[in-house]
Amino acid sequence: MTTANMHDWLNEHGDFLYRFALARLRDPHQAEDVVQETFLAAIKSPNFAEQSAPRTWLTGILKHKIIDVMRKNVREISASDLMSDEDANMDEFFDETGHWAEPPLAWDMPEGALEQKQFLGVLQTCMDKLPAKLAQLFLMRDVHETNNEEICKELNISTTNAWVMLYRARMGLRKCLEINWLGA
Amino acid sequence: MLDCRQASQLISQSLDRSLTLRERFALKLHLFICEFCRQFSQHMQTMRVAIKRMTNSIENDNTIEMPATAKKRITNLVEANNSQP
Secondary structure (H helix, E strand, O other): OHHHHHHHHHHHHHHHHHHHHHHHHOOHHHHHHHHHHHHHHHHHOOOHHHOOOHHHHHHHHHHHHHHHHHHHHHHHOOHHHHHHHHHOOHHHHEOOOOOEOOOOOOOOOOOOHHHOHHHHHHHHHHHHHOOHHHHHHHHHHHHOOOOHHHHHHHHOOOHHHHHHHHHHHHHHHHHHHHHHHHOO | OOOHHHHHHHHHHOOOOOOOHHHHHHHHHHHHHOHHHHHHHHHHHHHHHHHHHHHHHHHOOOOOOOOHHHHHHHHHHHHHHHHOO
16 A cells, blocks of 8 residues: 555656756766655655655655765765865965956846756856865755755854855856856 | 955855845945946856756756656665565
8 A cells, every 4th residue: 555655656756856856966876866765765754644745745855865965975075175175276266455366247148048058058067167075065055055054064064164165166156157158 | 345355255155144234334335336246246146046947947857757767676665665564
């Protein structure tokens, strides 16, 4: 009975959950894994038979599984990569007087530009170019919309540290977008 | 007075925390006189919206389906786990 239910749920909500995870993790294998973890957690849950809104319930479980994977991803980033992140020289963005070394350009955003596949493609490319740790933190904060306290707790970093890393991620992403899409 | 470096840091942090009254005032003053930081602030907003659109576009893309092999594997695992006491 319960497995039959679960089978229906997999058919009805499996693709939705998979896309939800893929949108946040950007890795098909990890997306499969978290959906699998979600269903295994669901079937073991004592109150799963009473769920009247399975999709909402499953999504709630999935969100936690996604955070688990993101945390693991950050921990697995090698120490050398961590070092290069710390050493990343932010001074390239500003001169010694604190002014922009290369001032931000006016972005001419035509109507509907944000919907264009081309723009989203460049955005993805630029996210891929970020140092691994910054990219993961950026995914946690700006894509998964995890709040800051939770990020600091999960990653065991200070709030100041999180702000600095998110700043670096956004600075890098902005510059990359400017060069590859808007400057073209 | 804030310089552009400090202003850009506050603009980024405003996405992660509430700025203090003093910080908000200093930033407003800086943005009033600095066109480049106004651009930067605009870009941060644009990026935010773009990221959201990107996430939604993947979530709502019905052509993306979980691979059949994964579904089969999950079905088997669910059954195996359920038959255990």
